[in-house]
Amino acid sequence: MLRPLQLRATIQRTAPPLLVVLAAAIIVLGKADETMFASLRTMLGDDFAPALETLSRPLSAAATLIDRIGGVFTMYGDNQRLERENARLLQWQQAALKLSADNRELRRLLKAVPQNAVSYVTARVIADAGGGFARTVMVDAGADQGLARGQAAMTGEGLVGRLTEVGRRAARILLITDLNSRIPVVVAGTHANAVLAGDNSERPRLLYAADPRGIKIGDRIVTSGEGGVFPPDLPVGVVASLDHGGPRVEPYAGLSRLSQLLVADYGLASGLPQPTPVAGRRNRRPAPPVSDEASVR
Amino acid sequence: MALKVSSIPSLPRVNNGLARLLPIATTLLATVIAILPVRLPGYAALTPAFALMAVYHWTIYRPDLLPPLGLFAVGLTQDLLAGAPVGVTALLLLLARAAVLRQRRHFIDRTFAFVWGGFTLLAVTAMAALWALQCLLQFTVFDVRATVFRAVLTIAIFPAASFALGRTQRALIGATP
Numbered sequence: 001m002l003r004p005l006q007l008r009a010t011i012q013r014t015a016p017p018l019l020v021v022l023a024a025a026i027i028v029l030g031k032a033d034e035t036m037f038a039s040l041r042t043m044l045g046d047d048f049a050p051a052l053e054t055l056s057r058p059l060s061a062a063a064t065l066i067d068r069i070g071g072v073f074t075m076y077g078d079n080q081r082l083e084r085e086n087a088r089l090l091q092w093q094q095a096a097l098k099l100s101a102d103n104r105e106l107r108r109l110l111k112a113v114p115q116n117a118v119s120y121v122t123a124r125v126i127a128d129a130g131g132g133f134a135r136t137v138m139v140d141a142g143a144d145q146g147l148a149r150g151q152a153a154m155t156g157e158g159l160v161g162r163l164t165e166v167g168r169r170a171a172r173i174l175l176i177t178d179l180n181s182r183i184p185v186v187v188a189g190t191h192a193n194a195v196l197a198g199d200n201s202e203r204p205r206l207l208y209a210a211d212p213r214g215i216k217i218g219d220r221i222v223t224s225g226e227g228g229v230f231p232p233d234l235p236v237g238v239v240a241s242l243d244h245g246g247p248r249v250e251p252y253a254g255l256s257r258l259s260q261l262l263v264a265d266y267g268l269a270s271g272l273p274q275p276t277p278v279a280g281r282r283n284r285r286p287a288p289p290v291s292d293e294a295s296v297r
Numbered sequence: 298m299a300l301k302v303s304s305i306p307s308l309p310r311v312n313n314g315l316a317r318l319l320p321i322a323t324t325l326l327a328t329v330i331a332i333l334p335v336r337l338p339g340y341a342a343l344t345p346a347f348a349l350m351a352v353y354h355w356t357i358y359r360p361d362l363l364p365p366l367g368l369f370a371v372g373l374t375q376d377l378l379a380g381a382p383v384g385v386t387a388l389l390l391l392l393a394r395a396a397v398l399r400q401r402r403h404f405i406d407r408t409f410a411f412v413w414g415g416f417t418l419l420a421v422t423a424m425a426a427l428w429a430l431q432c433l434l435q436f437t438v439f440d441v442r443a444t445v446f447r448a449v450l451t452i453a454i455f456p457a458a459s460f461a462l463g464r465t466q467r468a469l470i471g472a473t474p
Binding site for chain 2: 015016019020022023024025026027030031036037040041044045048051052055056059060063125126127128129130131132133134135136137138165172179199200201202256257258259
């Protein structure tokens with residue numbers, strides 16, 4: 001018979017090595033089946049979202065304050081730049097209005113099917129991965145706000161990433177720079193398809209380009225819409241360097257300074273008739289995309 | 298002999314329930330601080346390992362109040378919240394605790410510089426181990442520079458964290474034994 005004191009000593013002695021073994025076992029299990037902890041993750045994300053939101057507010061306020069103080073010193077230069085830019089944009093506005101009218105007229109002539117409207121949800125970044133081995137962020141909106149797996153997260157400038165885990169009031173976004181991110185893209189204005197592959201560096205690489213030599217620094221990269229995950233023509237970034245590992249793309253969105261994100265629902269998975277190969281390809285993805293929940297909505 | 302050194306020493310009992318929770322609570326807070334978004338370019342990759350500082354501090358000064366089970370739970374929470382491979386932080390924190398507990402007697406009543414030196418050793422070892430483990434788990438070779446910078450930042454920030462933890466400890470638990 002163990003007396004309470006002895007029992008306590010035994011537990012104190014055996015617990016640490018047992019827990020170490022347990023942690024190692026969890027690592028192996030989680031690696032073997034990456035979806036194993038997904039529900040636990042979203043649950044915990046939901047639970048911690050309010051705390052993270054509260055705690056991230058002062059940081060975000062401080063960043064805004066620093067930006068404003070910095071802005072005071074650059075005000076004159078900024079103003080001049082903006083005036084020049086405004087003059088240029090006014091010209092573009094005229095061009096856009098004319099093109100828009102042309103476009104409408106041509107669509108009417110062709111009896112083109114109107115594209116479905118895009119709805120946006122604005123979400124605030126409340127956590128990031130912290131530590132260099134993953135590039136993800138958590139936002140303070142989830143299924144309650146209409147978010148669903150697979151949707152595209154953007155800033156005003158360009159694509160940020162894809163929603164991978166969606167809880168009730170928090171969601172995780174896999175940034176385009178993450179090691180596991182693969183986005184089908186195309187060089188704007190051409191049919192040069194490629195895959196934008198993150199490697200945890202600031203600039204993801206372009207892989208599997210049909211003609212890598214045809215890609216030049218300064219080329220605009222947009223989503224191709226292949227695979228049906230993203231709609232085509234979302235701005236992604238610009239080719240910034242051509243090293244031996246292939247061209248690297250500087251994302252338009254400032255991924256290290258994310259605060260507000262737009263999550264766009266293009267209705268791609270909402271039961272729209274899709275060409276069969278696309279649907280077939282989608283079914284091969286490890287977890288089913290949004291279709292079920294979205295079609296209910 | 299070895300067993301005696303690595304087992305938990307008897308320290309003055311703390312009866313205040315809130316104070317007893319302090320080590321685990323601050324370690325949990327450290328993991329949450331580590332995932333808060335800071336809008337500085339490159340910061341996300343270089344975030345200091347705040348939880349490691351808390352584990353080092355409490356294992357030296359109040360190992361009785363940092364139960365391995367609590368540490369395990371905090372580690373799992375960090376992995377789940379950060380979207381990292383689950384179990385890695387839990388393993389790292391538990392091993393750090395075991396290592397520090399084994400050497401604990403050398404750090405009692407020593408100058409801060411000595412304690413900081415000990416932390417430097419721990420941080421370098423832990424960061425190297427974390428890098429190796431992540432490379433193994435994700436079948437890739439991560440940039441070593443990020444890990445080196447992260448270790449340097451972690452070591453550089455330790456005095457501030459140690460000061461804050463020491464102050465809280467004195468206020469809630471009492472003087473260091």
